[in-house]
Amino acid sequence: MKITLKIKGMSCEHCKMRVEKALSAIQGVSKVDVSLFWKNATIEASSDIPDEKLKGAITEAGYEVTDIKRK
Numbered sequence: 001m002k003i004t005l006k007i008k009g010m011s012c013e014h015c016k017m018r019v020e021k022a023l024s025a026i027q028g029v030s031k032v033d034v035s036l037f038w039k040n041a042t043i044e045a046s047s048d049i050p051d052e053k054l055k056g057a058i059t060e061a062g063y064e065v066t067d068i069k070r071k
Contacts, residue, residue, distance in 0.1 A: 003049070004042045006067035007058060012036070015063070022061040026053060 010016060016034045023032045023043055031044040041058075055065045 001045045001048060002042065002071040003045060003054070004040055004069045004071075005054060005058065005065050006040050007034075007063050008039065008066050009063040010034075010036055010039055018061045019058065019063060022057040023054070026057055 007019060010019060013036070016036050019034050019041055020032050023029055023034075023041055026049060028045045028047040028049050029043050030046050032041060033043075034041045043054075051068050054068065058065045
């Protein structure tokens with residue numbers, strides 16, 4: 001499953017690394033790709049991860065999720 005999260009608040013390479021680390025720590029996430037240009041993160045997950053869990057990880061890292069799309 002592919003999930004794209006629109007993230008508000010990222011502005012530098014350090015922000016990108018914090019978001020990557022936060023999402024990679026979630027059980028079931030197999031791949032993380034964060035784009036500073038597009039202000040989003042795309043993850044590949046082996047299982048269905050609840051939106052609240054994804055939002056919680058990003059919020060804890062200091063950023064805000066404004067949209068989640070699943071494919």
